[in-house]
Amino acid sequence: xxxxxxxxxxxxxxxxxxxxxxxxxxxxxxxxxxxxxxxxxxxxxxxxxxxxxxxxxxxxxxxxxxxxxxxxxxxxxxxxxxxxxxxxxxxxxxxxxxxxxxxxxxxxxxxxxxxxxxxxxxxxxxxxxxxxxxxxxxxxxxxxxxxxxxxxxxxxxxxxxxxxxxxxxxxxxxxxxxxxxxxxxxxxxxxxxxxxxxxxxxxxxxxxxxxxxxxxxxxxxxxxxxxxxxxxxxxxxxxxxxxxxxxxxxxxxxxxxxxxxxxxxxxxxxxxxxxxxxxxxxxxxxxxxxxxxxxxxxxxxxxxxxxxxxxxxxxxxxxxxxxxxxxxxxxxxxxxx
Amino acid sequence: xxxxxxxxxxxxxxxxxxxxxxxxxxxxxxxxxxxxxxxxxxxxxxxxxxxxxxxxxxxxxxxxxxxxxxxxxxxxxxxxxxxxxxxxxxxxxxxxxxxxxxxxxxxxxxxxxxxxxxxxxxxxxxxxxxxxxxxxxxxxxxxxxxxxxxxxxxxxxxxxxxxxxxxxxxxxxxxxxxxxxxxxxxxxxxxxxxxxxxxxxxxxxxxxxxxxxxxxxxxxxxxxxxxxxxxxxxxxxxxxxxxxxxxxxxxxxxxxxxxxxxxxxxxxxxxxxxxxxxxxxxxxxxxxxxxxxxxxxxxxxxxxxxxxxxxxxxxxxxxxxxxxxxxxxxxxxxxxx
Numbered sequence: 042x043x044x045x046x047x048x049x050x051x052x053x054x055x056x057x058x059x060x061x062x063x064x065x066x067x068x069x070x071x072x073x074x075x076x077x078x079x080x081x082x083x084x085x086x087x088x089x090x091x092x093x094x095x096x097x098x099x100x101x102x103x104x105x106x107x108x109x110x111x112x113x114x115x116x117x118x119x120x121x122x123x124x125x126x127x128x129x130x131x132x133x134x135x136x137x138x139x140x141x142x143x144x145x146x147x148x149x150x151x152x153x154x155x156x157x158x159x160x161x162x163x164x165x166x167x168x169x170x171x172x173x174x175x176x177x178x179x180x181x182x183x184x185x186x187x188x189x190x191x192x193x194x195x196x197x198x199x200x201x202x203x204x205x206x207x208x209x210x211x212x213x214x215x216x217x218x219x220x221x222x223x224x225x226x227x228x229x230x231x232x233x234x235x236x237x238x239x240x241x242x243x244x245x246x247x248x249x250x251x252x253x254x255x256x257x258x259x260x261x262x263x264x265x266x267x268x269x270x271x272x273x274x275x276x277x278x279x280x281x282x283x284x285x286x287x288x289x290x291x292x293x294x295x296x297x298x299x300x301x302x303x304x305x306x307x308x309x310x311x312x313x314x315x316x317x318x319x320x321x322x323x324x325x326x327x328x329x330x331x332x333x334x335x336x337x338x339x340x341x342x343x344x345x346x347x348x349x350x351x352x353x354x355x356x357x358x359x360x361x362x363x364x365x366x367x368x369x370x371x372x373x374x375x376x377x378x
Numbered sequence: 379x380x381x382x383x384x385x386x387x388x389x390x391x392x393x394x395x396x397x398x399x400x401x402x403x404x405x406x407x408x409x410x411x412x413x414x415x416x417x418x419x420x421x422x423x424x425x426x427x428x429x430x431x432x433x434x435x436x437x438x439x440x441x442x443x444x445x446x447x448x449x450x451x452x453x454x455x456x457x458x459x460x461x462x463x464x465x466x467x468x469x470x471x472x473x474x475x476x477x478x479x480x481x482x483x484x485x486x487x488x489x490x491x492x493x494x495x496x497x498x499x500x501x502x503x504x505x506x507x508x509x510x511x512x513x514x515x516x517x518x519x520x521x522x523x524x525x526x527x528x529x530x531x532x533x534x535x536x537x538x539x540x541x542x543x544x545x546x547x548x549x550x551x552x553x554x555x556x557x558x559x560x561x562x563x564x565x566x567x568x569x570x571x572x573x574x575x576x577x578x579x580x581x582x583x584x585x586x587x588x589x590x591x592x593x594x595x596x597x598x599x600x601x602x603x604x605x606x607x608x609x610x611x612x613x614x615x616x617x618x619x620x621x622x623x624x625x626x627x628x629x630x631x632x633x634x635x636x637x638x639x640x641x642x643x644x645x646x647x648x649x650x651x652x653x654x655x656x657x658x659x660x661x662x663x664x665x666x667x668x669x670x671x672x673x674x675x676x677x678x679x680x681x682x683x684x685x686x687x688x689x690x691x692x693x694x695x696x697x698x699x700x701x702x703x704x705x706x707x708x709x710x711x712x713x714x715x
Contacts, residue, residue, distance in 0.1 A: 226389075228702070
C-alpha cells in the first residue's frame with residue numbers, strides 16, 4: 042500500500058534521506074503511460090494547477106478586455122520569485138483593472154529570490170502582497186472578478202463567482218468531481234480541492250493537446266501554453282527549476298511546482314500530461330522525478346539530455362561550496378513501466 | 379522493512395503529507411525503552427550531536443583556559459539563529475582565543491532568524507561566518523585547536539587533532555565504531571559520521587546521567603547540560619523549538635535539532651536518551667516526534683502538558699494568518715511500546 046521510494050539523498054556515498062511518492066503520466070484520452078504508487082487517492086495540487094485556474098481569465102474574455110500581455114498571462118500561471126520585474130508585472134495587471142496592491146488577498150511574504158529580498162530590506166522597504174509568489178494569479182483573479190462584475194473584495198472565497206468558475210473548470214477538465222469535504226485553504230487563501238494524480242495528469246494532457254476540450258477552452262489553453270513557453274522567467278524566476286527547464290525545452294515541456302511536493306505539467310509534443318506528489322511534501326524530490334519524466338517523455342537532443350542531468354542528479358553543496366552529496370532517482374522510478 | 383508513518387500533515391481535514399521515520403529511546407545501560415522503525419541503520423546525526431562534539435573542549439581544559447562562560451558553552455552546542463547576541467557571543471569566544479571571524483571555516487549564511495536577517499540587510503551589512511548557525515561550535519573547535527597547540531587553519535579536516543578528538547569521543551560514548559566509509563561532510567564543512575539511532579540514544583543517556591562515563595567526562599557532560607538548561611536561547615534562539623522546549627522544561631529535557639530530520643536529546647530525570655530520524659529529512663516531523671517523546675518520558679505538570687500541545691499538534695497558518703491545517707502524531711507513534 043505504501044508508495045515506492047522514488048528519490049534518494051546521498052551524503053558521502055551514504056543514503057541519508059529517502060522520498061516516497063506517486064506519479065501519473067497519461068495521454069489526453071486518459072490512457073496511462075506510467076502509474077507509480079497510488080494515483081487514485083485525491084491530493085491537493087496547490088499551485089501546480091495555476092494554469093488551470095487561469096483558464097477562466099481567458100475564456101471569459103477578461104484577459105482581452107484588460108489587454109493582458111503574454112508575459113502577464115505567464116505571471117498568472119506563476120509561483121514567482123518576487124524579483125523586481127515580477128512585482129512590476131503584477132502591479133501592471135492590477136492597474137489594467139483599475140486596482141492596486143490593496144486589492145490583493147494573498148498576504149505578504151518576502152521574495153523567494155534571496156538577493157531580491159536582501160535588496161528590498163537594504164532599500165528600507167518591506168515585503169507586500171505583490172512579493173507573494175501568487176500575486177500574478179491573484180491579479181488575474183481580480184481581473185476575472187471585474188469582468189464578471191463580481192465583488193473584488195471576496196474573490197478568494199469558495200462561493201465567489203471567481204472560485205466557482207475555477208472549480209467548474211478543474212472539474213470539467215480533470216473529469217473529477219471536486220468535493221467540499223476535500224477542500225483546503227491554500228497558502229494564499231484561495232480554495233484548493235484534492236484531485237487524484239491520474240485526473241490531474243489527464244487535465245494537463247488535455248491542456249497540452251486541446252483534445253477533448255471545447256474550442257474556446259482549447260484556444261485558451263493554447264494561449265497559456267504559448268505564453269509560458271515564451272516567458273518562462275515569469276512562471277518562476279532566476280535559478281528556479283520551472284524556469285530553467287522551460288528555458289531549455291521551450292514549448293516541449295510545461296512544468297509547474299505546487300507546495301508540499303507536487304509537480305504537474307505536460308509534454309505537448311508527446312501529448313502527455315503528468316502529475317507527481319512526494320508523500321512527505323519534499324519539493325527537491327518532486328523536481329528529480331519531474332526531470333526523470335522529461336528525459337523519458339520528451340524528444341531530447343544529446344546536449345539537452347546532458348543539460349538536464351543536473352536536475353536528474355542534483356549536486357548538494359554546503360555553505361563553503363564544497364560538494365557534500367547528491368540526489369538520485371531510484372531504480373523503481375527509472376525502470377518503471 | 380519500511381519505517382512507520384510517524385507524523386501526518388493535515389489540510390482542511392485531509393491528510394496532505396506523511397512522514398516516516400525511526401525512533402530510539404534507551405537508558406544508560408542501552409536498555410531499549412522504545413524502538414520504532416530501523417534503529418540499527420547508521421544515520422548521520424549532523425548538528426544533533428554538537429553537545430558530544432563539545433565534550434573535548436571541556437575535557438581538555440580548553441574551556442577553562444579561555445574562561446568560557448556557560449552561555450558561551452551553550453552556544454558551542456547550538457544551531458543558533460544568528461541573532462545579534464548569538465553573533466556577539468561567537469565573536470567573544472573567538473576573541474578569548476585571540477582569533478576573529480577570519481578563523482572560522484563554517485562558511486557564511488544569512489541569519490536563520492528572519493527579522494535579524496532583514497535588520498542586517500537594512501543596516502547595509504552582509505552575512506558572515508559569525509551568522510552561520512554553527513559559528514559557536516566552530517569557535518569552540520578553534521579554542522580546542524589552540525589548547526591542543528594544533529594548526530587552527532585546518533581544524534575542519536577529519537585528520538586534524540580537533541576532529542580526531544571529536545571522533546574518539548563519539549565512538550566511546552556511543553559504543554559504535556565510526557567508519558570512514560560512512561563519513562560525510564556536514565553543511566559547515568566538519569566531518570559527520572553515521573551512527574545507529576540506538577547508539578546515539580545511548581550516548582545521550584550517558585551524557586544525561588553520567589552513567590558509564592569516566593569522571594572527567596561525566597563532569598564535562600554535567601556542565602554542558604547545566605549550561606544549556608540555563609541558557610536555552612543560546613542553543614537555538616527566538617521562536618525555535620529547542621529553545622522553547624528547554625525554556626519550558628529546564629534541566630528535565632535537552633533537545634537538539636540536526637539537519638535532515640534528526641533530533642537527539644535526553645531526559646536526565648528519567649535517565650533516558652533519545653534519537654529520531656525522519657526518513658525524508660523533514661524537520662517539522664522530527665519536532666512532533668520529539669514533542670511526543672517529551673510528553674511520554676518527562677514528568678510533566680498539567681500546565682506543561684498543555685503548553686507542549688502546540689508542539690505535539692502544531693497548527694499551520696498561511697500568509698494571512700488563517701489556520702489551514704495541522705500536524706499530528708500517528709497512532710503508530712503514540713501507542714508504540
